[in-house]
Amino acid sequence: MTNSPTLKEVAQRAGVHVTTASRALNPATSSLVNPATMRRVQAAARELRYQPNAMARGLKTAKSMSVGVLLPDLTNPLFPPIVRGIEDVLAASGYTTLIANTDNDLERQRTLFDTLRARQVDGVIIATARRDDNLFTEAHQQGVRMVMVNRRVDQSDIPSVTGDDHDGIAMAVRHLIELGHTRIAHVAGPQHTSTGRTRQRAYRQALDDAGIELDPGLLVTANEFTEVEGAKATRAMFEAGKRPTAVVAANDMIALGCLDVFNERRMRCPDDISLVGFNDMPFVDRLTPPLSTVHVPHYQIGAEAARMLLDRLANPDLPAKSITLPATLVLRESTAAPAV
Amino acid sequence: MTNSPTLKEVAQRAGVHVTTASRALNPATSSLVNPATMRRVQAAARELRYQPNAMARGLKTAKSMSVGVLLPDLTNPLFPPIVRGIEDVLAASGYTTLIANTDNDLERQRTLFDTLRARQVDGVIIATARRDDNLFTEAHQQGVRMVMVNRRVDQSDIPSVTGDDHDGIAMAVRHLIELGHTRIAHVAGPQHTSTGRTRQRAYRQALDDAGIELDPGLLVTANEFTEVEGAKATRAMFEAGKRPTAVVAANDMIALGCLDVFNERRMRCPDDISLVGFNDMPFVDRLTPPLSTVHVPHYQIGAEAARMLLDRLANPDLPAKSITLPATLVLRESTAAPAV
């Protein structure tokens, strides 16, 4: 941002050649240099507040020491904790994080992905995957190092770190059944995402396991993981005459939409209808009522994904793992036994 | 991240010299090149999916086309909207945003700032300023291009974009007075920040303007803009025997802490005590009770700051402006007339 001192200037000040200065300042090679010289160079570097030019270094080493992160939208409170986990791990290894928001726009995503490649990121962490994505599968085949977080791509060996979607929903449904509910609805998320699909399937399976026959009208799908789309799907269900006593939302944003519709219809939660969300986003514990939801360890998901990427950067031939982090059911005040 | 095609390869494929390829692909110089050649080069570039190497370009042009953003903590919902504003504007001009979290740790901040400089960012947007900061004032004097958001540095000509802290608090206090309150407390934010200080002063001034004498016991200060520190300060006030009928919190996080203490003491808000926050963070409209607060246009603050930085990058001699964006009072359900 301002004419920074170069290695040459440091070398001059220390009275040595650039090469020596480079060696002295580089931990990997500093053992080759005379301790006295070493001190002189370090002193010079300190005095000039020398910072190696990352672009020059990267050009030479063919590494940028940076990692791109593709998110749908940073303002969705789900993602900041993931990003923090990623950043903390990456920063500890000297990597810088480049964040990009796709807004669920595939074209924008392509542009941003290209930008990241232009910046020569050493790897990418992707939170925007669709089940049938080919932008990423192609890139993966071309050798682009990547890790998926939160969502996965179908039938691919791209490594991923996700929460346990299936188990999370299973716990939620079982909890409702134990409370005595049988008319349990699911407001599913978009089926082109692994999260939307897996959770929907887990819902069906959990009902089946309990011997409850699925009423197809109780299964509706939101077009996006948002409050408005969640509300829209929920509203449609009620308008079709369906009367569940409990709703399992595919995520907390959709659950927010459910609550909106409950309010519209003057239904009190949990007295008239129970609700369970998914993710345990920040602040859902302060809703009215405090939301029962499936807690997913987002910070850890981010941290684990970063570690995995780092591993793969160090050792490209590592087999692709898929890590699933355990989910836990957090009971608050949005669930209760059905009214008699 | 994987061996990308270079300009040389594009040139070879198009049967021209690298220089020509460079010119053809660069909008600024493409007018100098023969239309037919141009097409050949572009075709080659497209076929190879050529992406210019940003590091090589940056090394040559001494511009990285990137901007650093220094935040206290991304998981504070205040910041994602600011970041989105910044990113949207910056991306439209081809800049990439580098986000760094300082966690309010001065040493960490210094390290991150150095990292950003090492990455040769063309400018920095800073949301972590302290009133007496000298890391930034020094850097500013050295010619580092920067813009402060949300907070400013005292007595400096560093450009800034902030919400109208003074007016926001004035509106909040006046509103409470109009409702009939006279024992109005303020849980101030850290006084080493411009926001904490300005809001505290605005509170005093507003009382003064209304002819209400300040009870010093009703003015307490939180050590940080967090829920726990807000609760701590609020608790101390009650334990000192003070009984306000209304509280103006320095921000929404602190307001959350106030609500916690109200609950501890079985005080109902707004029946027993009124509360006003500051910022209108996401989700405060869904608290119990929905929080009355001062709305600050965070997205616009970010966008405006990015525009300002862009202006200054283009024209370094621009005078340093300080923009204040208007705040508005958002009345929800946390304020009411005092109990009789």
Place this chain on the structure above:
DNA sequence: TTGTATGCGTTATCAA
């Protein structure tokens, strides 16, 4: 232990 030469991919400058 230190220095020399070279090149990473791009663009600026100059020459043709």
Place this chain on the structure above:
DNA sequence: TTGATAACGCATACAA
């Protein structure tokens, strides 16, 4: 209109 050459700042193979 195009090509040749050098240079950005750094790291590395090689030589001394």
